[in-house]
Amino acid sequence: MADSVISSAFNSLGTTGENVGTDQSILDKDDFLKLLLVELQNQDPTSPQDTDKILQQTSELATLEASTNTNQALENLSTSLSTSAQYATITSIGKMVSTGETSVPLEGGNPVNFDLYLPEDIDSGEITFISDQGIRVDAMQIEALSKGTNYFTWEGKDSSGEAFEDGYYTVEASYMTPEGTSGTAVFGTYPIQAVRFESGEAEFKIGSRYIPMSSAVEIYNGES
Structure with a gap:
């Protein structure tokens, strides 16, 4: 009798609104407890269930409860760590970042736009471009500029207007201050300058562009 009642109860659990959209072949801890109570309520008084069997079922329920709680705790921890990581990333604003870049690409004779950070106000300066053979091919004179990230365009051509060969050219800059x-x-x-999140990944705003945080070689405190 108990088996038929349990079977009926099991079938009813699979058709309740609580299980809509879930795998009905899997019992959660509440379903497990309901079935255990039904089994106890409908047992034959003259032949009650074996105590060991009841203890085993109770133990299984406790294990299921612990597993459910552990999974929820892990989900909460994951969410918390993700949020903490984002807040930690925001604290990078105002710090200095090294991208590991040392050169600009020249291709097809097209001008190259690039950013250069000046750590102080300058009165004059020079930006030089060096080929991958170590040859200084060009120099750009710059006038007075304020401290901060400044934007430049290199034409990539010699004095006769002939374009330099395609490739990467190392950028070096020197200057004189007003003092x-x-x-x-x-x-x-x-x-x-700023931090944004794209598809869960942090990106840093440096100069006129954003770079993935994974592109940063080093982040350090510095005068910005």
Whole structure:
């Protein structure tokens, strides 16, 4: 009798609104408890269930409950860690980031636009371009500029208007301050101006563009 009642109860569990959209072949902890109670309520008083069997079923219920709670705790932890990581990334704003870039690409004789961070106000300066053979092929004179990320365009041509060969050209910059001291600017190093998240990945705003956080070689405190 108990088996038929349990079978009926099991079938009813599979057709309740609570299980819509879930795998009806899998019992959750509440279903398991309901079946255990039905089994106990409908047992034959003259031949009650074996105590060991009841303890085993109770143990299974406890294990199922613990597993459910553990899964929920892990989900909560994952969400918390993800949120914490995003907040930690935001604290990078204002710090300096090195992208590891040292050169600009020249292709098809087209001008090259690039950003260069100046760590202080300058009175004058020079940006040089060096081929992958180590030859200085061109130099760009710059006038007074304010501290910060500045934008430049290199034509990529010699004095006769002939385009240099396609390839990567190392960028180096030196300058003089209004006070008469000299300094250098490191290409590929910028202050982080903002942080955004695209498809769950953090991106840093440096100069006129955004780069994935994974592209950062080093992040450090510096005067920006």
